[in-house]
Amino acid sequence: MSNPESFERATTLWQEAYRYQMKGELDRAIELYQRSIDVCPTAEAHTFLGWAYSFQGHLQEATQECLRAIEVDPDFGNPYNDIGCYLMQQGKLEEAVPWLERAKLAKRYEPRQFPHMNLARIHVRHGRWWEALREFEEAVRLAPDDAELKRALHSLRGRLN
Numbered sequence: 001m002s003n004p005e006s007f008e009r010a011t012t013l014w015q016e017a018y019r020y021q022m023k024g025e026l027d028r029a030i031e032l033y034q035r036s037i038d039v040c041p042t043a044e045a046h047t048f049l050g051w052a053y054s055f056q057g058h059l060q061e062a063t064q065e066c067l068r069a070i071e072v073d074p075d076f077g078n079p080y081n082d083i084g085c086y087l088m089q090q091g092k093l094e095e096a097v098p099w100l101e102r103a104k105l106a107k108r109y110e111p112r113q114f115p116h117m118n119l120a121r122i123h124v125r126h127g128r129w130w131e132a133l134r135e136f137e138e139a140v141r142l143a144p145d146d147a148e149l150k151r152a153l154h155s156l157r158g159r160l161n
C-alpha cells in the first residue's frame with residue numbers, strides 16, 4: 001500500500017465510481033475505478049471494476065480483476081464470491097464451489113450470507129437437498145432480515161417434507 005493520502009484519494013475515487021455504477025453509467029464508473037487503481041491499487045477497486053465489467057457481459061475481464069484483487073488483499077472475500085458467481089453465470093457450477101467456499105472463510109467480507117446463498121443454489125440445481133438446506137440455514141442465520149432468503153429456505157424445507 002502507498003501513503004495514506006494516496007489510499008484516501010483512491011478510496012474516494014472507487015466510491016464515486018460505485019455511485020456511477022449504481023446509476024447505470026458503467027463507462028464512467030470503469031474510468032473512475034481505473035483511476036482509483038492508478039492512484040493506489042486496492043482490492044475493492046479491482047473487485048468493483050470487475051463487477052462493472054460483468055454488467056457489460058465481460059466475464060473474463062471481470063474474473064481477471066477479481067484475481068488482481070486477491071493478489072492485493074487475499075483476506076477480502078468479495079472477489080472470491082464474485083468469481084464463483086461469474087462461473088455460475090457460465091454454467092460452470094462445480095468450478096464455482098471452491099471459490100464460494102473460500103469466500104465463506106475470508107476474514108474481511110460483507111455481506112457474509114452471499115457465498116452460502118450461492119452454494120445453496122448450486123446444491124439445489126444438483127439435487128443435493130441436505131447440503132442446500134445447510135447453506136440456506138446458515139445464510140438466514142447471517143442475514144435474519146432477508147425475506148428472499150427466508151422464502152427460499154421455507155420452500156426448500158417444504159420440498160423435503
